[in-house]
Amino acid sequence: xxxxxxxxSQRSVLITGCSSGIGACVAHGLRExxxxxxxxxxxxxxxxxxxxxxxxSYLLDLTDSDTIANALEAVLYRTEGKLYALFNNGAYAxxxxxxxxxxxxxTASFExxxxxxxxxxxxxxxxxxxxxxxxxxxNSSVLGFTALKYRGAYNATKFALEGLSDTLRLxxxxxxxxxxxxxxxxxxxxxxxxxxxxFERWIDPQHSTxxxxxxxxxxxxxxxxxxxxxxxxxxxxxxxxxxxESDRPRxxxxxxxxxxxxxxxxxxxxxxxxxxxxxxxx
Numbered sequence: 001x002x003x004x005x006x007x008x009s010q011r012s013v014l015i016t017g018c019s020s021g022i023g024a025c026v027a028h029g030l031r032e033x034x035x036x037x038x039x040x041x042x043x044x045x046x047x048x049x050x051x052x053x054x055x056x057s058y059l060l061d062l063t064d065s066d067t068i069a070n071a072l073e074a075v076l077y078r079t080e081g082k083l084y085a086l087f088n089n090g091a092y093a094x095x096x097x098x099x100x101x102x103x104x105x106x107t108a109s110f111e112x113x114x115x116x117x118x119x120x121x122x123x124x125x126x127x128x129x130x131x132x133x134x135x136x137x138x139n140s141s142v143l144g145f146t147a148l149k150y151r152g153a154y155n156a157t158k159f160a161l162e163g164l165s166d167t168l169r170l171x172x173x174x175x176x177x178x179x180x181x182x183x184x185x186x187x188x189x190x191x192x193x194x195x196x197x198x199f200e201r202w203i204d205p206q207h208s209t210x211x212x213x214x215x216x217x218x219x220x221x222x223x224x225x226x227x228x229x230x231x232x233x234x235x236x237x238x239x240x241x242x243x244x245e246s247d248r249p250r251x252x253x254x255x256x257x258x259x260x261x262x263x264x265x266x267x268x269x270x271x272x273x274x275x276x277x278x279x280x281x282x
Contacts, residue, residue: 012036012079013244014072016060016120017090021189025233026087026240027055033241035084038075042067042090058090060117061071063108064088072123079256082164085244086124088117093195094153094205095221096140097210105202113157118164125177134177136162136242138165139236140186142259145266146274149282150213169251180243185256198219229257 012168013030017023018039027039027050039050040060050057056078058071076083091113094105121136128134143151146160169179199221205214239253254260258281265274 004129005066011084012034012075012082013037013085014038014040014083014124015087015089016040016062016117017042018050018055018057019043021191022184022187022233022236023089025086026089026237027236030240030244031055031175035244036079038071038078040071040090055067059091060120062120063111065119067115068120069123072120076127081127082131083124083127083134085137086121087137087139087240088121089139090116091139091157092198093151093191094202095195095199096153097150097208097213098152100203100208100210103200106153106156108202109153109157110160113154114160114164117161121168123271128177129175132176135244135249136168136172136177136179137240138179138181140165140181140183141256142183142256142262144181144183146262146278148278150210150217151282156243178243178249180249180251180253182236182239182243182253183255183259184231184236185258186231186255187256188230192221231256 001094007252011153013035015023015030015037017028018027019041023039023041027037031037031054034215037055039055039057041057042048042049042059042061044059046056047059056075058074059067060071061067078184092109096105117138124134124136128136138161140161141158144162149154164179165179172179196218199218199238205218208214235255239255243249243253254263262277265277269277
């Protein structure tokens with residue numbers, strides 16, 4: 001599976017959402033492995049920090065098509081029009097009961113977690129088709145195939161991502177371009193802190209039917225250690241490396257025990273039992 005370091009150094013990888021967490025870990029890990037990494041972020045301050053760490057870094061806001069186009073143009077200029085891989089990663093989790101999600105709230109989630117990814121991906125595909133090879137890696141979630149209470153917005157974006165990715169994978173058959181989905185469960189990152197900001201922006205707990213639940217559960221968003229079976233982001237990096245270097249990359253890479261558990265239950269358990277399990281986990 002492993003390729004020579006000289007060959008990796010000739011392979012460029014564009015990564016979104018590199019300010020922290022999984023994106024930052026994968027950017028550092030791939031660079032250490034010899035890849036030419038283009039690390040992007042949506043805040044200029046994070047771009048400057050990444051550059052100070054030695055990365056080729058550009059501003060890329062997934063809600064802004066201009067920044068997507070500009071970042072990709074800059075990357076292709078530096079690589080003479082070649083790109084080996086795209087790792088779509090930048091996303092955020094929007095907590096809240098489904099009945100508390102406004103249309104604007106859902107739109108914001110889809111803009112970042114799906115539409116921006118799609119925008120970037122379809123811009124990259126002609127490059128990969130012309131060169132005859134490439135890897136598209138989508139960072140999905142266990143919540144891309146199993147639902148949990150109060151995570152409806154994130155569930156919806158990740159379920160949609162999985163459906164769109166599965167369709168694209170079929171359409172890419174025989175092109176030399178491989179698409180893989182990474183499906184992490186709980187990973188140490190800033191996702192909880194960012195989710196709390198999203199909750200405070202969009203949800204009005206005082207006027208919600210679910211107010212008591214919010215009072216009980218919001219402290220969990222401040223507790224970075226609360227989730228059982230939480231793994232470091234290096235667990236995702238390991239799967240990304242396999243998806244980049246294997247002659248036969250997997251279509252799906254589960255990460256963490258909850259992902260393996262629910263992938264099995266989704267296939268074999270009756271819906272009523274699965275509902276019971278999901279309510280308990282929630």
